[in-house]
Amino acid sequence: MNSDISRILISNDLIKERIKQLAEQITKDFLGQELVIVCILKGAFIFAADLCREINLPVNLEFMSISSYGNATVSSGVVRIIKDLNESIEGKNVLIVEDIIDTGLTVSYLASLLSQRAPKSLKICSLCNKPQCHKTLVKIDYCGFELPSEFVVGYGLDFRDFYRNLPYIGVLKAEIYTRYLDSNG
Numbered sequence: 001m002n003s004d005i006s007r008i009l010i011s012n013d014l015i016k017e018r019i020k021q022l023a024e025q026i027t028k029d030f031l032g033q034e035l036v037i038v039c040i041l042k043g044a045f046i047f048a049a050d051l052c053r054e055i056n057l058p059v060n061l062e063f064m065s066i067s068s069y070g071n072a073t074v075s076s077g078v079v080r081i082i083k084d085l086n087e088s089i090e091g092k093n094v095l096i097v098e099d100i101i102d103t104g105l106t107v108s109y110l111a112s113l114l115s116q117r118a119p120k121s122l123k124i125c126s127l128c129n130k131p132q133c134h135k136t137l138v139k140i141d142y143c144g145f146e147l148p149s150e151f152v153v154g155y156g157l158d159f160r161d162f163y164r165n166l167p168y169i170g171v172l173k174a175e176i177y178t179r180y181l182d183s184n185g
Contacts, residue, residue, distance in 0.1 A: 005172065006172070007170060008168050008170045009171060015168070016050070022144060027057055034059075035094075036059075036093065036095070037051070037055075037095050038094060038114070040097065041065040042161070043156045043158060043164070044098050046156040046164070047097060047156050048061070051097060062089075063085075064083055065081075066080065066106060067082055079105070089114065096111065097126075099155075099157055100127065100129070101124075101126045101128070101138055103133055104133075105136055107124060107138055108136045108137075123142070124139065124142070125143075127144040127156070128144060128157070128169065129143050129145070130147050130148075152171055152172065154169045157169060159176065
């Protein structure tokens with residue numbers, strides 16, 4: 001599997017250190033309050049788990065599953081909710097936790113949807129961001145890393161549901177996804 005990676009962009013040690021920094025800032029910003037973390041499945045589950053363990057607050061963990069990619073490598077901009085929250089977020093501090101913000105369309109839609117549910121506050125935390133790919137204005141309150149416009153995998157990020165288990169973030173070799181696109185195009 002590592003042979004499918006052209007280069008490692010962010011090591012596991014660097015990811016862990018950045019998560020600790022993000023958690024310290026989140027803890028400081030919500031000191032003395034409870035926090036609902038909304039983990040966006042599947043990609044953010046590894047990041048959200050590590051982030052939760054570092055946040056020193058009472059945390060309620062919720063999950064949503066949404067889709068805007070299908071099997072494609074770029075967002076379609078059409079968001080489908082596959083799994084919604086189990087609990088109400090009305091009057092609560094809510095932190096959306098994403099793996100990556102690419103076009104920004106999905107997280108913008110999600111933030112708009114959740115803000116209609118009357119949370120006390122609503123913030124966005126993303127492990128990765130590709131600002132050069134944004135198609136809409138997105139306010140990211142907590143960002144782990146800014147990435148170049150390359151197809152990355154690892155640490156929850158996937159290609160066709162594979163590579164999530166890599167302990168680092170790396171660039172997938174172009175021939176891997178080109179071969180897939182050619183055979184399914």
